[in-house]
Amino acid sequence: xxxxxxxxxxxxxxxxxxxxxxxxxxxxxxxxxxxxxxxxxxxxxxxxxxxxxxxxxxxxxxxxxxxxxxxxxxxxxxxxxxxxxxxxxxxxxxxxxxxxxxxxxxxxxxxxxxxxxxxxxxxxxxxxxxxxxxxxxxxxxxxxxxxxxxxxxxxxxxxxxxxxxxxxxxxxxxxxxxxxxxxxxxxxxxxxxxxxxxxxxxxxxxxxxxxxxxxxxxxxxxxxxxxxxxxxxxxxxxxxxxxxxxxxxxxxxxx
Ligand SMILES: Nc1ncnc2c1ncn2[C@@H]1O[C@H](COP(=O)(O)OP(=O)(O)OP(=O)(O)O)[C@@H](O)[C@H]1O
Ligand SMILES: [Mg+2]
Numbered sequence: 001x002x003x004x005x006x007x008x009x010x011x012x013x014x015x016x017x018x019x020x021x022x023x024x025x026x027x028x029x030x031x032x033x034x035x036x037x038x039x040x041x042x043x044x045x046x047x048x049x050x051x052x053x054x055x056x057x058x059x060x061x062x063x064x065x066x067x068x069x070x071x072x073x074x075x076x077x078x079x080x081x082x083x084x085x086x087x088x089x090x091x092x093x094x095x096x097x098x099x100x101x102x103x104x105x106x107x108x109x110x111x112x113x114x115x116x117x118x119x120x121x122x123x124x125x126x127x128x129x130x131x132x133x134x135x136x137x138x139x140x141x142x143x144x145x146x147x148x149x150x151x152x153x154x155x156x157x158x159x160x161x162x163x164x165x166x167x168x169x170x171x172x173x174x175x176x177x178x179x180x181x182x183x184x185x186x187x188x189x190x191x192x193x194x195x196x197x198x199x200x201x202x203x204x205x206x207x208x209x210x211x212x213x214x215x216x217x218x219x220x221x222x223x224x225x226x227x228x229x230x231x232x233x234x235x236x237x238x239x240x241x242x243x244x245x246x247x248x249x250x251x252x253x254x255x
Pocket of ligand 1: 013016018036037038039040041042043044045085
């Protein structure tokens with residue numbers, strides 16, 4: 001059974017079709033790439049799946065159950081975690097507290113009371129586990145606002161993991177990162193997948209997406225224009241057209 005099934009998903013903003021009848025499915029244990037030019041509808045897709053915006057039409061089924069119309073916090077509790085294109089950790093909390101707050105969301109509204117104060121050490125130990133899994137040991141007590149972007153992005157992934165997701169939506173995790181930082185983040189995403197968490201990955205860097213994903217969905221102007229292996233996507237004329245635009249076609253470059 002597919003983990004996540006999207007069927008005919010559409011979103012209109014004031015007459016603009018940001019997403020138009022998009023359908024695809026994610027399997028358990030895969031990293032599925034979502035690519036497309038600026039404004040293609042990638043972030044909108046994530047916003048619909050995670051319940052930030054209501055859909056105009058279509059269906060989203062997670063683990064056999066429709067999640068359309070549910071609130072964001074309900075969806076995250078069902079097991080869909082996400083990170084944002086623009087990082088948004090709590091800047092004035094340290095790394096550990098950031099993860100702890102995310103962890104606490106599972107037991108909202110009152111972490112310590114609902115868990116029982118005696119469990120505090122146990123909880124901090126679990127948080128420590130997320131810190132280790134994401135390679136943040138040396139940043140544990142540092143204020144998030146002082147950290148470089150690559151580390152902030154790790155904090156975001158740690159926060160998402162603390163919600164114990166089955167599926168993680170990552171919106172351009174390597175955006176703004178240096179080559180080396182980006183490589184480290186991709187290693188982390190691979191590790192997350194190996195731990196049994198499926199990943200939906202929006203990514204601008206083609207090399208990154210081709211390396212990480214066995215299957216890629218391509219959006220353009222809100223529509224799905226292709227789906228397949230990296231090899232098939234790379235040589236798909238519609239995809240090349242969408243990315244390069246007419247003025248960059250080889251014959252025109254020569255002329
Ligand atoms: N809240 C909103 N209100 C109105 N229009 C929106 C809103 N969110 C997105 N859009 C529009 O929907 C279209 C798709 O935007 P979206 O952010 O999903 O694209 P994207 O593929 O994530 O682009 P990028 O690669 O630049 O992040 C764009 O035309 C955008 O301006
Ligand atoms: Mg986007």
